[in-house]
Amino acid sequence: MPSYTLHYFDFDARAELIRLIFAYAGIEYKEINYDFQEWPTIREKFPYQTMPVLEIDGKQLAQSGAITRYLARVAGIDGKNSTEKARADMYSETFIQEIIEKSYSFRIPLIEPDEEKRKEIAQEFLKDKLTPFFDRLEEQFKKNGGGPWFCGETFTFADLSYFRMINNVMDLVMKVETPHPEIRAVYERVAKLPRIADYQKNKKQRPF
Numbered sequence: 001m002p003s004y005t006l007h008y009f010d011f012d013a014r015a016e017l018i019r020l021i022f023a024y025a026g027i028e029y030k031e032i033n034y035d036f037q038e039w040p041t042i043r044e045k046f047p048y049q050t051m052p053v054l055e056i057d058g059k060q061l062a063q064s065g066a067i068t069r070y071l072a073r074v075a076g077i078d079g080k081n082s083t084e085k086a087r088a089d090m091y092s093e094t095f096i097q098e099i100i101e102k103s104y105s106f107r108i109p110l111i112e113p114d115e116e117k118r119k120e121i122a123q124e125f126l127k128d129k130l131t132p133f134f135d136r137l138e139e140q141f142k143k144n145g146g147g148p149w150f151c152g153e154t155f156t157f158a159d160l161s162y163f164r165m166i167n168n169v170m171d172l173v174m175k176v177e178t179p180h181p182e183i184r185a186v187y188e189r190v191a192k193l194p195r196i197a198d199y200q201k202n203k204k205q206r207p208f
């Protein structure tokens, strides 16, 4: 197994799915966190002056999506065939782009400093985005075979990405009124995986 070092800020944000894949696969890695004050003097070290960056035996791999897919391949959870791989990608990208990235506007004070405004945006997000999104996801999940995982019988990184997304907006998920029993069950299944349960129990609590 290569040696792995993950470089990121001390946030969940774009590194959390990567950490979850490491945890699921039981792969050892080192993590180095940077703060914003030191970032301007450090960014030059990285290929595109952004993080996360995964160092694999000393070689740098940038882009959270590339790192995720690389690790999913290493862990054997990237899907068994081209269709499953594409579907896992589709779900994971949707969770990241449609929900997690859109939640930054009410999660990150640096983006929206006004706390009252952040609360307002969160309420709008719950009503206009999250609730219809879950209705649709429940429908898609059933159409695509009904589980137990997002790629049917095959567990993939999309299930971890889903778990990550729900945790990211858990406070709002609790307020969604329509029931979504099928996809809710996926969350419970992931949460019960022994290595994931262990990771969640011991994980550092970060604001976003």
Ligand SMILES: N[C@@H](CCC(=O)N[C@@H](CS)C(=O)NCC(=O)O)C(=O)O
Pocket (backbone or CB within 6 Å): 013, 014, 043, 049, 050, 051, 052, 062, 063, 064, 065
């Ligand atoms: N598309 C990139 C975006 C990376 C990115 O923008 N990372 C942020 C932190 S989440 C960053 O490095 N910001 C510092 C900067 O842009 O100077 C990815 O997914 O890895």
